[in-house]
Amino acid sequence: MSNSSGVELPVLEPEAMCCPPLTSAELSEADAVKMAAMFKALGDPVRLRLFSKVASHPEGEACVCDIQDVGVSQPTVSHHLKKLKDVGLLTSERRGTWVYYRIEPSVLAAMSRTLDRGSA
């Protein structure tokens, strides 16, 4: 049931996700590690475009067959999508021939909230 590393990353549980807005409290070292991994995943132009292609598809889901036109090879696309999955920004599901990618709204919301200035 658990993965081989034994390290659980509860990134898919909205309530368990860090973090408060950066403007309201200093990030702990542990939270900084977790959040930095997510920002880093979006810190590559091709990966960010792939993510935006999935996110802007109806209902935040796209077939991998529909999002490959980003100017890199198919293995590179797969590599980037795996990185986005690893940090919890995307989930995937195979249906027949194709793999479908879906954004994880709670993770996106947590990142947005962290950058939000609140009422300012």
Place this chain on the structure above:
Amino acid sequence: MSNSSGVELPVLEPEAMCCPPLTSAELSEADAVKMAAMFKALGDPVRLRLFSKVASHPEGEACVCDIQDVGVSQPTVSHHLKKLKDVGLLTSERRGTWVYYRIEPSVLAAMSRTLDRGSA
């Protein structure tokens, strides 16, 4: 007056900043390059902690002398702060002996908006 197809990087002008929410429209290649640079800047745990230290200080400004306790050398702190400045997330000002860093709220807001799911 408008810059709908401009090639400049007006990162400090709130209204000119990209981008629409990722869930509403696919990022252009140019916007992806610009946004990825900002996400990448926050994609390092030490840099993110430094940024959160500035952001959570009163009025979003901190003396460099108050934010150096992140477990790395002073030159490394300076290096990280420069990266955050380069992408427009921080500005700095020397006053007497010390340099003061300040968050750029419009850039933070633009990043938050890009990750926002809107009403969903």
